[in-house]
Amino acid sequence: MDAEDVAQVVLMKTLRSIGSFDGRARVTSWVYRITRNASLDHQRAQRRDQRLAEKAEWLAEVRTPRLEDPLDDIEMKRTLRLIRTLLTELPMTQREVFDLVALQGLKPSEAAQLLEMNPNTLRVHLLRARRRMRKEMLAQPREKEIRGNDG
Structure with a gap:
């Protein structure tokens, strides 16, 4: 292929x-x-793509702090899995920009220079990536709401 x-x-x-x-x-x-x-x-x-997959794998292995409420702990793990999944579904440019700024902690100007991209263009890609991730996360059914409606 x-x-x-x-x-x-x-x-x-x-x-x-x-x-x-x-x-x-x-x-x-x-x-x-x-x-x-x-x-x-x-x-x-x-x-x-391989480096991004390795980062996603690393995120999967990152230990989340143990929360007192088991339901909160489950929700935290679920949220991390969702973020990893959504990250892989972003278009390549948005994924790269999000990775550099949100995950690796570079300043947008540094990421723009690294990617040889106009800083304003990079900010647009970052904004779109964040919006898409937020939209998808908010579209996910909430466990507590579902459980609350069942019983």
């Missing part, structure tokens, strides 16, 4: 930039460079 993804990217980039081909190199050399760059981009994205 990875090869098909890269091939599709190569085809799209080739078609998009065919007008800029100046003929100084052979067409095969030019397409090879496009293919090489697309492969490297794909590998970088996979490494980013």
Whole structure:
């Protein structure tokens, strides 16, 4: 599947930039460079995904403080699982930005510089990520409310 993804990217980039081909190199050399760059981009994205998966795994292993009320303890664990799940469902850019700022503690300006992104653009992605996470978390049924309605 990875090869098909890269091939599709190569085809799209080739078609998009065919007008800029100046003929100084052979067409095969030019397409090879496009293919090489697309492969490297794909590998970088996979490494980013792997690091994020490792962070999510680390979050899963983080011990939550033991709360006095067992129901509160269950709710805390449930909330952490939900956050990990929602994090993996964010679009890649929002996930990266949220990871750097919210999980790793970088300042938005530092994260923007690291990602070579305009700071205002980064803030928009962060805002969207937070809104989506909040919306999804609020949409989840609350255990206590459900239990309270049953009995």
